[in-house]
Amino acid sequence: MVCGLVLLVPAAQALPLGDPPVVRHASELYADAQAFAIVQDHRGMVYIGHAEGLLSFDGERWALLPLANGDMVRSLALAPDGRVLIGGYGAFGYLGLDADGRDAYVDLSARASEFLQGRELADIWDVVSAPEGVYFRALRDVFLWEPASDRLRHWYHAGRFGMLRPDPEGTLLQFRGEGLRRFDGQQWQPLPATSELQDLVFAALPVPLAAAPVGSDRGGGYLTQGADGRWWRIIGDRLWPQAMPAGLPDSSLFEHGLGLTDGSLALAGGDGALYLVDAQLQHWRSLPIDSGFLSGIVAALGGGLLIAADGGFFHVDWPGEWTLIDARHGLRGNLMSMARWRGQTWLLTSAGLSRLHAEAGEQIRLEALSWAGSTGLNALQALDEERALLAEDHRLLLLQGDHVERISDELVYPREFLPSRHHPGRYYIATELGLRHVDVAGAQIQLSPPFPDEREIRVVGIAETGPDEVWFGSIRHGLWQVRYDGQGLIVSAQAFALPEHRPQPATAINDAALLSTLGPGRWMVGTERGDFLWQDGQWQPTRLGPLVGQGDDQLTRLQGSDGRLWAYGAGGIWHRPVEAEWRELRLRHLRRGQLLAHYIEGYGALTLVASHQLLLFRPRPDLAERSDSGVPGVRLTAVQQVFPNGAAQPLALQTAPASLQAGDYALSFQFALPEMSVPGGARYRARLEGYNEPWSEWSRTRAFAYSRLRPGDYVLQVQARDAAGRESAIEPYRFSIQPPWYARGWVAALAFVLALLLAAWLLRWFVRRRLHRLQAERERLAELVAERTRELATANRQLQQIAHLDGLTGIANRRRLDDHLEQIWRQACAAGTRVALLAIDVDHFKAYNDSQGHLAGDELLKALVPLLAAAVREADDLLARFGGEEFLVVLPGLDSAAASRLANDLRQQVEAAALGATVSIGVASHYAPDSTLQALLQAADQALYAAKDSGRNRVASAPDSPAIA
Numbered sequence: 001m002v003c004g005l006v007l008l009v010p011a012a013q014a015l016p017l018g019d020p021p022v023v024r025h026a027s028e029l030y031a032d033a034q035a036f037a038i039v040q041d042h043r044g045m046v047y048i049g050h051a052e053g054l055l056s057f058d059g060e061r062w063a064l065l066p067l068a069n070g071d072m073v074r075s076l077a078l079a080p081d082g083r084v085l086i087g088g089y090g091a092f093g094y095l096g097l098d099a100d101g102r103d104a105y106v107d108l109s110a111r112a113s114e115f116l117q118g119r120e121l122a123d124i125w126d127v128v129s130a131p132e133g134v135y136f137r138a139l140r141d142v143f144l145w146e147p148a149s150d151r152l153r154h155w156y157h158a159g160r161f162g163m164l165r166p167d168p169e170g171t172l173l174q175f176r177g178e179g180l181r182r183f184d185g186q187q188w189q190p191l192p193a194t195s196e197l198q199d200l201v202f203a204a205l206p207v208p209l210a211a212a213p214v215g216s217d218r219g220g221g222y223l224t225q226g227a228d229g230r231w232w233r234i235i236g237d238r239l240w241p242q243a244m245p246a247g248l249p250d251s252s253l254f255e256h257g258l259g260l261t262d263g264s265l266a267l268a269g270g271d272g273a274l275y276l277v278d279a280q281l282q283h284w285r286s287l288p289i290d291s292g293f294l295s296g297i298v299a300a301l302g303g304g305l306l307i308a309a310d311g312g313f314f315h316v317d318w319p320g321e322w323t324l325i326d327a328r329h330g331l332r333g334n335l336m337s338m339a340r341w342r343g344q345t346w347l348l349t350s351a352g353l354s355r356l357h358a359e360a361g362e363q364i365r366l367e368a369l370s371w372a373g374s375t376g377l378n379a380l381q382a383l384d385e386e387r388a389l390l391a392e393d394h395r396l397l398l399l400q401g402d403h404v405e406r407i408s409d410e411l412v413y414p415r416e417f418l419p420s421r422h423h424p425g426r427y428y429i430a431t432e433l434g435l436r437h438v439d440v441a442g443a444q445i446q447l448s449p450p451f452p453d454e455r456e457i458r459v460v461g462i463a464e465t466g467p468d469e470v471w472f473g474s475i476r477h478g479l480w481q482v483r484y485d486g487q488g489l490i491v492s493a494q495a496f497a498l499p500e501h502r503p504q505p506a507t508a509i510n511d512a513a514l515l516s517t518l519g520p521g522r523w524m525v526g527t528e529r530g531d532f533l534w535q536d537g538q539w540q541p542t543r544l545g546p547l548v549g550q551g552d553d554q555l556t557r558l559q560g561s562d563g564r565l566w567a568y569g570a571g572g573i574w575h576r577p578v579e580a581e582w583r584e585l586r587l588r589h590l591r592r593g594q595l596l597a598h599y600i601e602g603y604g605a606l607t608l609v610a611s612h613q614l615l616l617f618r619p620r621p622d623l624a625e626r627s628d629s630g631v632p633g634v635r636l637t638a639v640q641q642v643f644p645n646g647a648a649q650p651l652a653l654q655t656a657p658a659s660l661q662a663g664d665y666a667l668s669f670q671f672a673l674p675e676m677s678v679p680g681g682a683r684y685r686a687r688l689e690g691y692n693e694p695w696s697e698w699s700r701t702r703a704f705a706y707s708r709l710r711p712g713d714y715v716l717q718v719q720a721r722d723a724a725g726r727e728s729a730i731e732p733y734r735f736s737i738q739p740p741w742y743a744r745g746w747v748a749a750l751a752f753v754l755a756l757l758l759a760a761w762l763l764r765w766f767v768r769r770r771l772h773r774l775q776a777e778r779e780r781l782a783e784l785v786a787e788r789t790r791e792l793a794t795a796n797r798q799l800q801q802i803a804h805l806d807g808l809t810g811i812a813n814r815r816r817l818d819d820h821l822e823q824i825w826r827q828a829c830a831a832g833t834r835v836a837l838l839a840i841d842v843d844h845f846k847a848y849n850d851s852q853g854h855l856a857g858d859e860l861l862k863a864l865v866p867l868l869a870a871a872v873r874e875a876d877d878l879l880a881r882f883g884g885e886e887f888l889v890v891l892p893g894l895d896s897a898a899a900s901r902l903a904n905d906l907r908q909q910v911e912a913a914a915l916g917a918t919v920s921i922g923v924a925s926h927y928a929p930d931s932t933l934q935a936l937l938q939a940a941d942q943a944l945y946a947a948k949d950s951g952r953n954r955v956a957s958a959p960d961s962p963a964i965a
Contacts, residue, residue: 665708
């Protein structure tokens with residue numbers, strides 16, 4: 001690892017160095033579909049104009065919303081109130097919400113027929129939101145919809161229309177063949193000075209920071225993109241030719257563009273490239289995005305650009321804080337390090353030495369310098385303007401002018417350099433065979449003797465803590481202290497054990513110790529046992545870096561020139577701004593190769609060297625201070641009832657509590673966070689109050705389902721975390737599950753009141769009508785009351801039977817089994833008898849389900865019940881479903897031998913039935929007074945596992961628990 005000052009970006013350069021991160025979002029269902037426009041609403045939803053309607057992407061799922069006429073969507077825009085405005089073929093309108101809170105197309109074009117007088121509406125080429133309303137521009141027709149009054153206005157121009165541009169002085173509209181006109185609130189007033197705009201103008205982009213063109217005393221205005229290829233500036237009511245940076249293509253290449261907040265321009269090219277022009281219109285650069293036409297560009301919520309292309313769209317993190325330099329810029333071979341020499345930046349790779357050219361406003365260019373012996377380079381250390389040290393894979397070289405020569409024939413295996421702070425002309429060398437150094441005095445270069453330890457000690461990081469004391473870290477041999485005499489010879493070299501802080505034999509230390517330079521006089525060592533900071537002449541425990549990983553995943557720590565802390569390793573990159581917490585930067589989709597070195601630069605800038613690229617961090621205060629209010633948050637996208645047959649019933653997304661009847665269904669909740677900058681960058685967690693109080697773990701799971709919820713009140717809460725670590729939450733979704741009508745309290749109360757009224761009425765009737773036979777009537781009344789009581793008991797038994805039966809097989813369920821087992825066990829304990837259990841499991845039931853389907857699995861379970869019921873002999877015997885494909889037979893009074901014979905009979909009957917499955921049975925019989933019910937259940941379960949382990953379709957018996965005589 002290397003720490004130094006390498007100023008890669010000239011101060012005058014207007015456009016950042018390197019390419020920004022680009023992420024493609026594509027729909028598999030519409031991968032080849034042509035895209036026409038793109039927009040992102042305030043929720044973060046991305047909408048794309050598509051040949052079959054309106055495509056939407058919420059960050060997790062794609063969906064298609066057809067227009068009423070089933071035709072394409074040509075143009076899109078966003079209204080100030082957040083509505084998505086839609087222009088299609090023969091239709092225009094906007095996106096609203098239906099009664100359930102889902103997207104719904106609202107058509108406005110039906111009213112256009114009164115203006116067209118029988119003409120075809122055709123394509124709506126442009127949709128523009130202006131202070132006076134929303135414009136829908138067709139070829140020869142322009143409609144103005146005023147949302148406040150819902151009035152629709154119309155203008156016709158036989159020569160066809162062009163560009164529409166809102167402007168504080170009045171909206172501008174191109175009347176092709178004559179120039180621009182400005183809207184005065186009633187009509188379009190001609191601007192004669194713009195008559196040169198005869199051909200189609202695609203768009204006009206604001207350039208508030210651009211200097212005044214030649215002949216004008218005003219700057220700013222708008223820059224046109226047109227079919228004639230020329231660039232024009234619109235300033236006020238006049239038109240000026242605009243000189244653009246040399247080499248920038250004609251304006252006819254760009255149908256879509258965007259003015260950025262810093263005054264620069266982003267132009268979507270017809271050649272599939274993104275063109276970036278600085279605010280002064282002096283410099284430009286291009287970034288290849290796709291192979292085809294780029295059909296739209298908008299600013300992304302949370303930062304960056306969204307660019308539409310066929311099959312989906314791209315997120316470009318521009319302007320952003322991270323950019324890349326890689327093979328697209330001419331980088332060849334594995335990159336090892338970089339250095340500053342002769343006022344230029346040099347890249348050292350396995351293919352040799354390259355010089356980085358990055359002049360202000362120019363595209364990046366890498367110039368490979370191929371000299372004999374200069375392949376496999378690890379580091380460069382400048383000596384003066386003419387000479388530099390080179391660390392080749394095997395030897396130490398001297399680069400002088402354009403000539404390379406060996407300093408020594410010795411195999412040194414150098415990896416990095418550190419200039420001495422106390423000895424001018426001395427340069428310490430980290431090698432794979434310990435620590436070395438060279439002393440340079442004029443033309444004389446003296447290499448120090450080999451390191452006294454002959455083992456392969458790979459040095460990682462060097463710290464010169466005094467004139468005669470140097471520390472270094474290593475990959476496998478811990479932290480070393482080296483002391484020198486006055487002639488630069490090593491007098492002692494000791495390995496130290498941390499955190500004991502005492503010397504140890506080198507052979508006793510096998511830990512990695514990565515030494516990092518945080519700043520002048522500040523070093524840090526990261527080990528498996530913790531982190532240690534050099535303070536007051538010794539290593540003190542510290543917590544500058546996050547504790548992640550172990551072993552090979554040790555972290556290199558550093559501190560930027562602005563005080564922020566960094567850490568990186570095989571597991572990732574972490575960052576801690578001043579007075580903030582550590583967080584991981586999700587850059588794995590950008591990284592290619594292992595991170596090898598770092599370079600601290602001015603103003604908080606940082607460059608990380610990976611084996612196949614440079615990752616450049618350039619802090620942007622405007623991005624760091626941006627409010628999170630513009631960052632999209634997680635939202636609930638769908639709620640459904642899912643029934644056992646697979647049918648789904650969508651539910652409303654309203655915030656008012658929903659009321660659902662209890663039943664055999666699952667509730668499915670889908671949610672999404674529009675995280676466009678990192679593929680799969682969103683993480684979610686949820687909890688359902690009333691069901692499970694703890695939060696789930698953070699994960700990529702973007703849907704939760706809950707089956708057969710009990711009656712009660714519930715609240716669904718979902719939180720999401722984007723790639724930058726920002727958290728958001730949905731509006732809690734409240735709902736209740738209502739019990740069946742017959743289980744509600746008022747039904748039981750009403751039945752009780754009616755029974756009392758009936759009894760009272762019967763009593764009154766009998767008393768009045770049969771006074772002379774009072775005794776007989778009393779007896780009859782008693783009989784009647786007893787009869788009613790028996791009926792009620794029978795009804796209660798039936799209800800109890802329903803509550804204790806398994807819904808699939810019709811036999812006793814787990815609740816009935818638990819009650820029966822406890823009762824039988826108490827009776828057996830009192831009577832001093834045995835209780836036997838048969839634990840039955842269907843063999844390979846999961847595989848059967850997977851191959852035949854769950855419905856076939858249910859039918860198999862039901863077919864097994866009549867065969868297993870043969871085990872029930874006495875009134876106290878019970879066959880019950882224990883759970884899933886497991887059954888339990890309770891056999892009071894049977895010993896293990898009798899129970900085993902019965903189990904074998906059952907197993908043979910199932911096998912003979914040829915149902916497509918067999919069973920394994922575990923048998924256990926315990927003498928109740930000397931055992932416990934839990935021990936009996938455990939013995940039967942263990943016997944079942946023994947039957948399974950012995951090959952399935954077996955009966956296994958647990959050791960018999962003998963009775964005490």
